[in-house]
Amino acid sequence: MACHTINQGRLVGPDLVNIQNRRSQKWIASFIKSSQSLIKSGDSDAVDVFKKFNKMVMPDNDFTDSQIVNIIQYIAANSSEQLKKTTKVQPDQPVSEKSIRSGQMLFNGRKRFTNGGASCISCHNIDRADVIAGGSLAKDLTNVYSRMGAAGVKAIIDNAPFPTMAKAYDGKPLSDYEIFDLAAFLQSVDGGSKNGPLYxxxxxxxxxxxxxxxxxxxxxxxxxxxxxxxxxxxxxxxxxxxxxxxxx
Ligand code: HEC
CATH class of the missing domain: 1.20.5 (Single alpha-helices involved in coiled-coils or other helix-helix interfaces)
Structure with missing residues (x-):
């Protein structure tokens, strides 16, 4: 759910609507188990998806075949549903300077999260002069916005598909405002070490x-x-x- 939707448009990864009609069950199963192995084997569909989605690596899953069949059936059942549900994720919106400042303070821990989650800087770095160097445990987030867009970034912050990060916010979810401000901040730093007029x-x-x-x-x-x-x-x-x- 953090990365895909069914008939709600692309997030980090593709919209999976009617995937059961577009790919074989065998192909879906291999991709879910280890998308990278399928890509490395030279499968042209897998390579296309990988390229189209900015070479984002989808983590491996150790689901059994019957679990995968269940997932495909779930997607199929929800694909036929005509009614589009309203999602929490909003499209790109103009962001205010206030949102960006607040997002920056949340990111580097100068402002605490309402539910007490760890500050992002303990694991992530941002390449900008007025942000102190952050952790190197996880990916540098300087260009994450252009890689994923607002919806993708928000979806990941809201419900991280990465075990380490998910664990850090387990039982300490961020509020919608916090997610919005963080996404605004990440949007503002996108593109890397520009020192900015403020600086x-x-x-x-x-x-x-x-x-x-x-x-x-x-x-x-x-x-x-x-x-x-x-x-x-x-x-x-x-x-x-x-x-x-x-x-x-
Ligand atoms: C406990 C460490 C930890 C904390 C704290 C943390 N993350 Fe992460 N985050 C990770 C890991 C691990 C990944 C998986 C990608 C990787 O290995 O770098 C990740 C991935 C991401 C990604 C996807 C990056 C990409 O390009 O694939 C985004 C966006 C992200 N985190 C945003 C945030 C934000 C915003 C915060 C603060 C609210 C945060 N993270 C806090 C560990 C953390």
Whole structure:
């Protein structure tokens, strides 16, 4: 469910509507058990699907043949259903700067998840200057948005098909708002280490502030040294000694 729909359009992987009519049961079973083995064997249908879906690796499953038959029957039964159910997953929407900021804070753990799940940065990295380097346990997510789109990213965050990640959020589901903001953030970082206008402006203003502090320091040191100027002391001494000489 995190990666496929039945008659609801593509997510991370293809829509499986009427798959029972499009492929043989044997083919479906091999693909479900180990899609990579089928692809490596040179099966042209499998290679096509792999290419069409950005070479995303579908994890292997150790289902029995009868379990696979059950799954195919389930898909077939739901394919004939004309009524399209409304899904939780929404299409791309314009996102606000606020959503992006909130998503970034959730990602790097500066804001806690309502249900206490681990921050994404403990396992994932994002290649951007204003995000501290993250974990390397799991994939770098810098370009995940263009690979999967909004619906795919949201579906994975909502219901991860990866055991490690699923375990981290087991019993600690993210709220719809949190998922939306995280997807907005991932959309904003898509494309990689661009430093962004925000970063440039910040650098400029911190440089300016530093310069002002330095000039202020110089000014203070200069007025001080003027007050007790060396020349001034010598001048005074000279005057004094001249006066003393003249009066002896
Ligand atoms: C406990 C570690 C862990 C945490 C925490 C975690 N993930 Fe993952 N995530 C994984 C693993 C493992 C994968 C499987 C892909 C891989 O091996 O890198 C994955 C895969 C993904 C993918 C698919 C990547 C791809 O290109 O295939 C996305 C998107 C993702 N995670 C988003 C998130 C977000 C957003 C968060 C924070 C809410 C998060 N993850 C938290 C471990 C984690």
């Amino acid at each position: 440039g402006a910040r650098l400029f203003f911190s440089g300016l502030a530093g310069a002002i502090v330095l000039f202020a320091l110089f000014a203070i040191v200069r007025t001080r040294s003027k007050k007790n100027s060396v020349n001034h002391e010598i001048y005074e001494r000279q005057i004094k000694s001249t006066w003393e000489d003249n009066n002896e």
